[in-house]
Amino acid sequence: MKDNSCQCLKWPYPLLYDKVQKVTTDVLILGGGIAGCWAAIAAAKKGVRVALVEKGATIRSGAGGSGCDHWESAATNPCSRISPEELTQAMIKAHHGYNNGISHYIECREGYDRLLDLERFGGKIRDTEDEFLEAEFRDEKTKFLFAYDYENKFTLRVWGTTFKPALTKECRRLGVKIFDRTMATSLLTEGGKQGAKIVGATGVNGRTGEFITFQAKATVLCMSRPTRIWLFSPGLPGISEFRPPQCTGDGHAMGWNAGAEFAMMEKSVKGEWSGLRSFPPYGTGNTHNTWYACNMVDADGREIPWADRDGRTLTDISLRYRPSLGQKLFLKGGGESDIPTYEFQGPDILPLEELLAKGFKLPFYADLTGMPEQERKAIWGLMVGEEGKTKIPILKTYTEAGFDPKKHLIQSYGDGWRSGGFLPQERQLFGLPGGMVNDWNLKTNLEGLYAAGDQLLASNCHGHAAATGHYAGRHAADYTKEGAVSKIDSNQAKKERIRIYAPLKGDGRIGWKEMNMRITRLMQHYCGEIKTEELLTTGLGLLKNIQKLEVPQISAQNPHELVRTLEVLNILTNAEIILNACMARKASSKPLHFRRSDYPEMDPPDWKKFITIKLEKNKVEIGEKPLDYYGQLKEKYESHNSDYLEEHGS
Amino acid sequence: MKGKKIFIHPETAALKPLSFNIELCDGCNRCVEVCQVDILVPHPNKGNPPVVVYPGECWYGGCCVAICPKPGAIKLNTPLMNRVYWKEKA
Structure with a gap:
């Protein structure tokens, strides 16, 4: 007789905590959502070896995996009456300059090419x-x-439910090696040093617990954006935020620890969507x-x-x-x-x-x-x-x-x-939030590290993820042709293995949900709508205490819970990035939805710039960039993409 | 950790996102494989509907229903508080 109840069952997958799998590739794509799949396809088409690491199941993973109803900014489609330059400038102006001129120009310039690709892959x-x-x-x-x-x-208007299976099929056709159910946990750097060249990453399988090291000539981060910083319900973890629950901004946390540079992380808006309220x-x-x-x-x-x-x-x-x-x-x-x-x-x-x-x-x-x-x-x-x-x-x-x-x-x-309706302290990274700083190759400040989709500063939407994914993938592939693989620092990988398995030895006192609640309550209080130096400093001090006293007590029972636990540790890191970014901007700003009662003047001219932050020797380094750091859109784009233009026509 | 046997107790959640028609479901586990949050595991007895071990983590994306080859075998249950009101136009 068939049975639909099950009280207690044996873990259904083999447990491989004691195994280490070593993978070597040319281009490593971390995150198998829209941006990640496009990055993998573009890199593979360049004839290099590509590995794609996805925490869920690539066939439907990511915020855009289940569908997409409209494709924005396809300015080069034959019916468009707007040029990519006009449209990008409109988006920049609409956000009072706080936007990513590079990534949105790529979206406007190449989005339509990606739609035509999709049709060839079987999308409608x-x-x-x-x-x-x-x-x-x-x-x-x-x-x-x-x-x-x-x-x-x-x-x-598009038939976006057809997209993700078509992209996955194309990845497989091109020989992309897909590692599903695998969470990327850290970036590996040359000599294990923060700020050095990225030479790969580590991962853990959410079903078997197997530890994997990926050695790569170039890495593309495509791992969504931070969530569950201010909003979390232990009863509804799956719908606490708009994006899928496993999109926790792991790429931001990994990048931060490796020394990647961020901007606009001080921007958060009053909640727009959460299953807690909506x-x-x-x-x-x-x-x-x-x-x-x-x-x-x-x-x-x-x-x-x-x-x-x-x-x-x-x-x-x-x-x-x-x-x-x-x-x-x-x-x-x-x-x-x-x-x-x-x-x-x-x-x-x-x-x-x-x-x-x-x-x-x-x-x-x-x-x-x-x-x-x-x-x-x-x-x-x-x-x-x-x-x-x-x-x-x-x-x-x-x-x-x-x-x-x-x-x-x-x-x-x-x-x-x-x-x-949301309370003012119930905040989210929405509406072009902060992210990694990129150049015209979609390379980050770190050698060998590229970024796409929601990983980027001022990101949004499906077309942006697709266009930037493809762009980052092909530029990463070009980079691999310039140099040889650097060696992985075995000590760095070993330390990471110890770090990620630590919760398995925990005493069960603190679970991931309690820790997530701990963080969101703290952030609502110390990094809510109204911010001050005292609030932010205290919040940061409390976060450090959590790291020191409570994180060692966190506990997971199986590989699935381990992944959920590691995500919350990333949420903790992302909260730290946000608090530091908020401290660095000593002025209020309307377009950034940023209010400091100790610096109440809105948008003083001296502060109309990006404030950048990164870790250097584990200390927070503050910098700045002019809002128009991307330069002349058309000229810059064309000078970086002569191959592409030759292939696709200008 | 080597050789350690572990067991899971399906979590008692505030919500029950999925239900299965045990007559229609043949336990093919396509829904287990498509779920990006990995909330289901195959039933220990082959041919039975999978077990929703982490119901609270469901994103309500519906990809499990969309991929199911047996219409009606799996159903996505909108959380009660999320059910929307509509009425006939007067």
């Missing part, structure tokens, strides 16, 4: 079945479907992102007006997808800032307070019933369906529960895309 990027024939947002010749700005056509992403009524530009009605069914950036009411639904009078383009669905810039502000419903003053009654609902059929199908069925975490959790689940977009109104629970 155009309306080949003519489901949206003659829709206003469809280009009949290319069969591309556009989102948001129908005039300028630089964001495409409803399923893209599963509530709203007018943003996947649901743009849906009709909204109030509690009495009264239609909520849409307006352009000047407050002029837009009576025709079609106008919601057009720039305002005299406006060149608007940014929506990504690229825009939380603090709207008039120049790029797109249409929206009126602000909540204004609506309440006009007598509109809460709650509001999204009303797909009144949308033109093609628009309704594009939102419910295409975008809700192809976006990550929507095919099963929203489209299938709601449909089976009786939701009919032609009949029902679906409630809105917050402003913008948010579906929950």
